Amino acid sequence: MPSTLRSSRDRPFLPKIKKSFTYHSTTNRGLTGMKSKGKMQGKALFYWSILLPALIVMLWLTLYPMITVFLTSFQNYNYISGRRSWIGLGNYKNILADQVFLTSFKNTIVYCFSTTFLEVLLGTVLALVFYGNFRGKSVFTILLILPMMLSTMVVSSVWKTLFHYDIGLLNTILSRIGLVRVGWLIDPHIALWSIVLVDVWQWTPFAFIVMQAGLLSIPQEVFEASVVDGASYQQRLLRITLPILKDQILLLCLLRTIDTFKVFAKVFALTGGGPGNATETTSLFVYREAFQYFNLGRSSAASMITLAAVVLMSIFYLRKMLNSKEA
Amino acid sequence: MxxxxxxxxxxxxxxxxxxxxxxxxxxxxxxxxxxxxxxxxxxxxxxxxxxxxxxLENYQKVLFGGSLRNLLNSVFVTTASTLFSLILGFLAAYALVRYRFPLKFNVVFLVWIIIVKMLPPVVLAVPLYEMFSKMKLINNLWGLVLIFQVYTLPYCIWMLYGFLKSLPLEFEKAAEIDGASRLQIVRLIVFPLVQTGIIATAIFSIIVAWDEFLFSMLFIRSPELQTLPLAIVSYIGEFETLWGQLMAISVLAIIPIIVFVRFVYREMTSAYSLGLK
Structure with a gap:
């Protein structure tokens, strides 16, 4: 079904995103432009009432909890005893001096950026190599995107069997060809990278699809012109293709960073944060503090630090959106 | 070419x-x-x-051991939460596209949605847990449908916002001149026009809900209410992992997805090309 993929050319990728925050010119004037007062009020009422259900759910499920977390982060609150007392910045000082939290934060950053880097790199290379038509392309693409359709738990469990120290296939192969067995999930220096490997296996297909769509949205004429002008493949890649795809690559990086920063299920299933704290991530830390040690103050403070990191990361994204609104 | x-x-x-x-x-x-x-x-x-x-011994054990129940739970929760998000998200996105709310509310709302999308869900887990246990929604599949809105609703609003934005205004104008009410316009004009977008959004929402683990783990207590990811983890968690049964459950979890991809491949690739994840 290569035609499906090519149809993305009709819907260029970036202009859509950039338009996100512009309004239709008529937005403020109503559909007909008639402005009787009763009609305006009826219109406001209509739009408020269709927005309201989603608004209530969002306020109730996200804003209210966020405020609670914010307030709790300044309290010493134990869920079991039910005692609460205000301790100001105590939790934050406590957390920021906690080696486990610092390790988990470092791990999350390392995991987040290395998976994103590898996935975007591999995805781009694959998209470049498999550009254009060849026999069996649509079947190939469907097979290639299977990993990202599987649920994380399925992916984690099969890799857990493959990674198994004694009976796993990877170690069997290694010892067969005369190398030493690797403690994929039990060696503190390697465990985090094993999880990175699993994520790269699962999500490179996503990067591949997005980059492929981006490549297909470049008009052929651009390449034809460069060929006529005698540009070599390398020149075309570095001077034309990649610069055109720059925004798309950035967006892809952003999507993957957001997603990998949240990592929980994969680590939970593969290593549970171990060995020691070698694969502890911030999500896991927050979870443990809250639901195993019932230290809600500390858990909330860790949550707020995570939120700050998320907002910091998203500033780039938000600024881009807000800029294009003014433009 | x-x-x-x-x-x-x-x-x-x-x-x-x-x-x-x-x-x-x-x-x-x-x-x-x-x-x-x-x-x-x-x-x-x-x-x-x-x-x-x-x-086929593993499949036998798994199917008679209650995994069919888990599969049905997953299907129910995924479908219900997706439908709920689509309806709410569609209406909200339409309002945000076609009406400028006072105090830059549109921008504030969309920025909030992005922040929620980026936030690790575990951050919200504690207050939500307290809220839901007060409302007796713990260990309840409807409670799970509701809690999934934390993931699926921002997603649906954001994606549908993009699709509705690209819709030309002329159809709606024409319908209004012809005397259609606002509700009729939404139902008879806008909805059919963004159908592809809605399908693409549904696909993402389904994938997210099918995969959800954290809230399911925290909010579901009894084994007969567990969703598939929970059932899978309970097999990993045991002292001696039963690899065969673990993988049999995994196959159960894969089959619906494969069938699903087979039917929605076209919409999916076009949705990915929009990059509106």
Whole structure:
């Protein structure tokens, strides 16, 4: 079904995103432009009432909890005893001096950026190599995107069997060809990278699809012109293709960073944060503090630090959106 | 199509392609193979590449051990939460596209949605848990449908916002001149026009809900209400992992997705090309 993929050319990728925050010119004037007062009020009422259900759910499920977390982060609150007392910045000082939290934060950053880097790199290379038509392309693409359709738990469990120290296939192969067995999930220096490997296996297909769509949205004429002008493949890649795809690559990086920063299920299933704290991530830390040690103050403070990191990361994204609104 | 990539004609191209396919598909093959092996064959010191004595024993155990229930739970929660999000998200997105709310509310709302999308869900877990236990929604599949809105609703609003934004205004104007009410316009004009967008959004929402683990783990207590990811983890968690049964459940979790991809592949690729994840 290569035609499906090519149809993305009709819907260029970036202009859509950039338009996100512009309004239709008529937005403020109503559909007909008639402005009787009763009609305006009826219109406001209509739009408020269709927005309201989603608004209530969002306020109730996200804003209210966020405020609670914010307030709790300044309290010493134990869920079991039910005692609460205000301790100001105590939790934050406590957390920021906690080696486990610092390790988990470092791990999350390392995991987040290395998976994103590898996935975007591999995805781009694959998209470049498999550009254009060849026999069996649509079947190939469907097979290639299977990993990202599987649920994380399925992916984690099969890799857990493959990674198994004694009976796993990877170690069997290694010892067969005369190398030493690797403690994929039990060696503190390697465990985090094993999880990175699993994520790269699962999500490179996503990067591949997005980059492929981006490549297909470049008009052929651009390449034809460069060929006529005698540009070599390398020149075309570095001077034309990649610069055109720059925004798309950035967006892809952003999507993957957001997603990998949240990592929980994969680590939970593969290593549970171990060995020691070698694969502890911030999500896991927050979870443990809250639901195993019932230290809600500390858990909330860790949550707020995570939120700050998320907002910091998203500033780039938000600024881009807000800029294009003014433009 | 003028080819500007020469690798296709090189003899390395098919080799590279085969390599990529093997890396991608081998773990999936391994899931199927492991699920067909006997328990003894699964813990041999040197794993066998194919089942020497293929058996359906694992599937039997898993299906009679309550996994069918888990599968149904997953299907129910995924469908219900997606439908709920789509309805709410569609209405909200339409309002945000077509009406400018006072105090820059549109921008504030969309920025909040992005922040929620980026936030690790575990951050919200504690207050939500307290809220839900007060409302007796813990250990309740409807409670799970509600809690999934934390993931699916921002997602649906954001994606549908993009699709509705690209819709030309003329159809709605014409309908209004013809005397259609606002509700009729939404139902009869806008809804059919963004159908593809709605399907694409539904696909993402389904994938997210099908995969959800954290809130399911925290909010579901009894085994008969567990969703598939929970059932899978409960097999990993045991002291001696039953690899065969674990993989049999995994196959159960894969089949609906494969069927699903088979039918929605077209919409999915066009949605991905919009990059509105």
């Amino acid at each position: 003028a080819s500007y990539v020469t690798t296709k004609h090189s003899p390395l191209f098919p080799i590279f392609m085969a390599l990529i396919l093997v890396i991608t598909l081998f773990p999936i093959y391994w899931i199927v193979v492991t699920s067909l092996k006997t328990p003894v064959e699964n813990i041999l010191p040197v794993p066998t590449l194919y089942p020497h004595k293929p058996t």
